Amino acid sequence: MEIAESHAVEKASWHNNYTMSPDVFNGYQEAREAVARYSSVDGVRVDPQVSTASAYWVGNTTHSLVGWVACLSGGKPQSRADPVGEENKDVVLCSGCSCALDLAITVLANPGQNILVPRPGFSIYRTLAEGLGIRTKPYNLLVSATNLDASIFAERGWEADLAGLEAAIDEDTAAIVVNNPSNPCGSVFSKQHLRDILDIASRHRVPIIGDEIYEHLVFPGERYYSLGSLSEDVPILSCSGLTKRFLVPGWRMGWVVLHDRAGVLGREVRAGLQRLSQRIIGSNTIVQGALADILERTPQAFYDQTVRTLQAHARLAYDELSRVPGLRPVMPQGAMYMMVGIDMDMFPEFGTDLELVNQLVCEESVFVLPGQCFDFPGYVRLVLTVPEPQLRAACSRIRSFCARHHRAHGSADVDMDSQELPHLQTLQDMEVLEVDELDLSPRGADTFPNDSGPGAVGVGG
Numbered sequence: 001m002e003i004a005e006s007h008a009v010e011k012a013s014w015h016n017n018y019t020m021s022p023d024v025f026n027g028y029q030e031a032r033e034a035v036a037r038y039s040s041v042d043g044v045r046v047d048p049q050v051s052t053a054s055a056y057w058v059g060n061t062t063h064s065l066v067g068w069v070a071c072l073s074g075g076k077p078q079s080r081a082d083p084v085g086e087e088n089k090d091v092v093l094c095s096g097c098s099c100a101l102d103l104a105i106t107v108l109a110n111p112g113q114n115i116l117v118p119r120p121g122f123s124i125y126r127t128l129a130e131g132l133g134i135r136t137k138p139y140n141l142l143v144s145a146t147n148l149d150a151s152i153f154a155e156r157g158w159e160a161d162l163a164g165l166e167a168a169i170d171e172d173t174a175a176i177v178v179n180n181p182s183n184p185c186g187s188v189f190s191k192q193h194l195r196d197i198l199d200i201a202s203r204h205r206v207p208i209i210g211d212e213i214y215e216h217l218v219f220p221g222e223r224y225y226s227l228g229s230l231s232e233d234v235p236i237l238s239c240s241g242l243t244k245r246f247l248v249p250g251w252r253m254g255w256v257v258l259h260d261r262a263g264v265l266g267r268e269v270r271a272g273l274q275r276l277s278q279r280i281i282g283s284n285t286i287v288q289g290a291l292a293d294i295l296e297r298t299p300q301a302f303y304d305q306t307v308r309t310l311q312a313h314a315r316l317a318y319d320e321l322s323r324v325p326g327l328r329p330v331m332p333q334g335a336m337y338m339m340v341g342i343d344m345d346m347f348p349e350f351g352t353d354l355e356l357v358n359q360l361v362c363e364e365s366v367f368v369l370p371g372q373c374f375d376f377p378g379y380v381r382l383v384l385t386v387p388e389p390q391l392r393a394a395c396s397r398i399r400s401f402c403a404r405h406h407r408a409h410g411s412a413d414v415d416m417d418s419q420e421l422p423h424l425q426t427l428q429d430m431e432v433l434e435v436d437e438l439d440l441s442p443r444g445a446d447t448f449p450n451d452s453g454p455g456a457v458g459v460g461g
Contacts, residue, residue, distance in 0.1 A: 090257060090258040090259075090260075090270070091255055091256075091257055091258075092255060092256045092258075092273045092274060092277045093253070093254075093255050093277070093283045093288060094254050094255060094256065094277055094283050095252040095253075095254065095280060095283045095284065096241055096243060096251075096252045096253065096254040096283075097211070097213045097239050097240055097241035097243060097254040098124055098128075098254070099252075099254055099280075099283070100239035100240070100241065100254040100255060100256045101124065101125070101128060101209065101211060101239050102128050103256055103273055103276045103277060104175075104209045104237040104239055104256055104273075105125075105128050105129055105132065105134065105175070105209065106132060106276055107237075107269055107272040107273050107276060108174050108175045108207060108209070108237070108269070109129070109132070109134045109174035109175060110134070110174070111132060111133030111134060112133065112134075112135075112172065113134055113135070113172045113173070113174040114134065114135040114136065114137050114170070114172050114173055114174065115129055115134060115135075115136055115137070115173070115174055115175045115176070115177055115209070116136075116137050116138070116139050116165065116168050116169065116173060116175070116176045116177065117129075117136045117137070117138055117139070117177045118138070118139060118140075118141050118160065118177065118178070118179055118182070119138035119139065119140050119141065119374070119375045119376060120141060120184055120185060120339070120371065120374035120375060120376035120379070121138070121141075121177075121179060121182075121183075121184075121374055121375065122179060122183050122184070122211070122374070123373055123374065123375075125177050125211075126375075134174070135172075137168045137173075138168075138375060139160055139161060139164050139165040139168050139176075140160070140161040140164055141158045141159065141160055141161070141182070141185060141187070142158070142159055142160075142161050143157050143158055143330065157185075157187050157330060157333075158182060158185040158187035158330075159187075159189065159190075159193050160178075160189075160193070160197060162196055162197070162200065165197070165200060166200045166203075166204070169200075169204045169206060173204070173206055174206070174207075175206060175207050175208065175209050175237075176197070176200075176201055176206055176207075176208050176209070177208075177209045177211060178194075178197060178208055178209070178210050178211070178227060179211040180194070180210070180211075180212065180214075180224075180227075181214040181215070181217065181218060181224065181333070181334040181335040182214075182335060183213075183214065183335055183336075183337055184337045184339055184369075184374050184376075184381040185330070185332065185335075185337070185339050186314070186330075186332020186333060186334055186335045186336075186337050186338055186339065187332065187333055187334075188218055188222045188223075188224055188333040188334045189225070190225075191223075191225045191230065194225055194227060194230055195230055198227070198230060198231050198232075198234050201234045202232075202233055202234050205264075206234075207234065207235040207236070207237065207264070207265070208227055208231075208234055208235070208236050208237070209237050209239065210226070210227040210228070210236050210237065210238040210239060211239050212226060212227070212238050212239065212240050213239065213240050213241055213243065213244050213254075214244055214334060214335040214336070215240060215245075216244075216245045216303065216307075217244060217245065217306070217307060217310060217334050217335050217336060218307070218333065218334040219307065219310070219311045219314070219332070219333055219334050220307070220311065222333045222334060224334070226238065227259070228257065228259035231259060231261065232261060232262070233261065233262040233264065234264075235258070235259065235260040235262075235264050235265045235269075236258075236259040236260075237256055237257075237258055237259075238256065238257045238258075238259060239254065239255075239256055240254065240255060240257070241253055241254030241255060242254070242287070242291075242294065244335075244336065245303070245306075246294065246298065247306065247385075251284060251287050252283060252284045252287070253283055253284055253287040253288070253291065254283070256273060258270060258273065310334075310335075310336060310384050310385070312388075313384040313385075313386070313388065313391055314331060314332050314338055314384050315331070316388065316391060316392070316395075317329065317338055317382050317384065317391060317395060318331045318338065320392070320395035320396075320399070321340055321382075321395060321398065321399075323399075324398065324399050324402050325346065325402070325406055326342060326343045326346035326347060326402055326406050327340055327341070327342060327343075327398075327402060328340065328341040328342075328343065329341075329382075332384075336383060336384050336385050337381050337382065337383060337384060338381070338382040338384060339371075339379055339380075339381055339382075340379060340380050340381070340382060341378060341379050342356065342378055342379060342380065344356075344378055346406050346407060347402075347405050347406060347407070348407055349405060350405070352370075352372070352377060353370040353371050353372060353377055353378055353379065353380060354370040354372055356370075356380075356405075357369070357370045357380065359401075359405075360398070360401050363401055363404075364397035364398070364400065364401050365397075366394050366397045366398060366401075368380045368381065368382065368398075369381045382394075
């Protein structure tokens with residue numbers, strides 16, 4: 001009888017019982033509540049006694065945080081004025097943001113259905129979906145043909161083709177994936193553009209999976225808006241985690257926050273997320289114990305320095321590569337990447353961006369990710385987290401490579417210093433140099449942590 005009762009308690013608790021003491025489970029509860037605060041309203045302080053009292057060991061995942069959900073007391077550069085994520089049951093911790101995306105796709109879509117994904121876009125959406133028998137349908141991200149300077153790009157670059165997005169929705173569409181800020185584009189959507197996407201989703205009654213892992217990596221002058229803060233009736237499954245903002249790949253700490261003001265999804269999706277989260281026995285329990293302090297006590301100076309460094313690296317790469325005939329970089333607005341277009345007609349010996357990338361590795365020991373990885377041929381993506389000396393070295397080697405292989409419509413090689421290039425009208429993902437995402441500081445300048453051989457420079461990712 002005691003065994004049966006114990007089993008019933010564990011089943012009702014939604015907990016896998018791998019924790020060894022109430023104290024460990026308290027950390028799990030506090031971690032989920034910290035994410036709820038982190039993903040919520042600005043300007044409200046949580047009473048520490050309330051936070052502690054809510055984290056009781058029996059696993060009451062329905063304990064309400066309504067009325068005192070709050071953000072980090074220290075504030076954020078691009079804070080999320082978001083009154084949802086109201087209960088700790090709306091927060092599911094998982095093994096990194098990729099796992100969060102996996103849970104979100106799995107809980108919303110069945111085999112044979114489809115999800116809409118951005119193009120260019122992160123390849124993991126397709127990998128996760130197709131492994132489950134779920135089809136992916138792309139919607140295009142557009143850059144204006146008149147995009148000749150960064151200010152125009154900042155206003156219009158890489159917005160979704162709204163007409164194409166709506167046309168792609170059919171009776172089998174289970175969700176729309178929106179990645180903002182974007183990998184690989186580095187773009188940040190305006191509030192109005194996000195509302196336009198939400199209007200489409202609302203008309204067709206399709207939920208949105210928000211890949212918002214780069215939410216705080218937004219350059220000065222731009223502003224980030226979370227989908228959950230703007231949606232009135234469209235359910236949002238917001239996926240994020242520690243990796244990008246805190247520069248800790250490998251810690252495997254992510255989360256899904258369910259935003260469903262109108263109660264469209266009911267209890268089934270919430271319960272499904274909880275069950276799915278137990279497939280791998282939860283996320284990193286050591287990091288769970290530290291999560292509240294990580295989110296609430298990291299000094300603002302750390303965040304500011306990270307963003308300043310990324311922006312400075314973006315400007316450096318943009319300025320250097322803009323002077324290379326045949327390359328057309330697009331200045332990003334955030335995230336960790338820059339898209340660089342390749343005028344393949346000026347490099348006739350290469351049939352594809354992948355062939356060019358392979359030869360670049362062979363000749364210059366510089367690795368970049370071809371645009372084909374993002375379903376966007378003709379481009380490459382640069383990673384901007386490389387220490388500045390490595391980034392300069394990578395740009396110099398790319399410049400030398402292009403000088404050797406460039407042909408101006410069948411003519412002889414052109415002098416790299418003699419021409420200024422117009423910007424590309426579209427980007428593709430060229431990842432130059434393998435980057436150590438953990439090290440953005442000058443102390444990493446003397447080492448190449450991802451060297452593949454003598455003199456190798458890595459700007460991949």
